[in-house]
Amino acid sequence: DGGITQSPKYLFRKEGQNVTLSCEQNLNHDAMYWYRQDPGQGLRLIYYSQIVNDFQKGDIAEGYSVSREKKESFPLTVTSAQKNPTAFYLCASSIRERSGELFFGEGSRLTVL
Amino acid sequence: GDSVTQMEGPVTLSEEAFLTINCTYTATGYPSLFWYVQYPGEGLQLLLKATKADDKGSNKGFEATYRKETTSFHLEKGSVQVSDSAVYFCALQGTNAGKSTFGDGTTLTVKP
Numbered sequence: 209d210g211g212i213t214q215s216p217k218y219l220f221r222k223e224g225q226n227v228t229l230s231c232e233q234n235l236n237h238d239a240m241y242w243y244r245q246d247p248g249q250g251l252r253l254i255y256y257s258q259i260v261n262d263f264q265k266g267d268i269a270e271g272y273s274v275s276r277e278k279k280e281s282f283p284l285t286v287t288s289a290q291k292n293p294t295a296f297y298l299c300a301s302s303i304r305e306r307s308g309e310l311f312f313g314e315g316s317r318l319t320v321l
Numbered sequence: 322g323d324s325v326t327q328m329e330g331p332v333t334l335s336e337e338a339f340l341t342i343n344c345t346y347t348a349t350g351y352p353s354l355f356w357y358v359q360y361p362g363e364g365l366q367l368l369l370k371a372t373k374a375d376d377k378g379s380n381k382g383f384e385a386t387y388r389k390e391t392t393s394f395h396l397e398k399g400s401v402q403v404s405d406s407a408v409y410f411c412a413l414q415g416t417n418a419g420k421s422t423f424g425d426g427t428t429l430t431v432k433p
Binding site: 212214248249250251253256266298300308309310311312313314315 | 325357362363364372414421423424425
């Protein structure tokens with residue numbers, strides 16, 4: 209079945225550590241996105257990528273980094289510079305930029321101890 | 322910039338009750354409008370969409386009509402079930418490249 213796979217589902221981190229969240233898709237979609245979800249709030253865009261080897265900052269990119277070396281993969285690194293990293297992180301993809309419908313993974317919950 | 326305002330929750334209904342979740346938006350041009358649903362511990366999934374004015378999106382008994390004159394896309398269902406309990410997000414994709422804008426989500430709980 210085609211879809212988006214995020215891992216790990218749960219992750220605990222000590223303050224000062226960088227962590228990388230994995231996102232892989234086999235939908236052959238061009239565009240990929242990372243969102244952050246906090247309780248009672250909507251989704252906020254961290255980074256997005258329209259094609260391989262290109263990505264743009266979203267609304268809350270500070271303290272995060274991404275890469276897009278392969279079409280299928282869009283990992284997100286939460287760095288120690290991110291002041292409040294505890295959140296639910298969602299990866300999504302779409303056929304292409306501006307195609308509208310987003311397909312989401314099941315999310316990764318990061319907790320900083 | 323683009324924005325989406327959703328009815329605040331949580332919303333609690335009895336099974337078979339009528340559901341309305343209000344959504345209004347601000348955007349330039351002609352955005353596409355979406356409702357996504359999120360079940361506990363999962364990602365979001367598309368529920369329905371509408372891409373132009375007066376279009377009606379529908380799926381699984383849910384409906385929403387794109388009303389440009391009132392900039393609204395209210396979600397309705399005639400008879401909710403316990404299995405409809407979830408968080409519902411209204412969203413738009415406007416003219417900003419690569420960006421979808423989401424509302425804050427409305428939590429629906431349906432009691433038997």
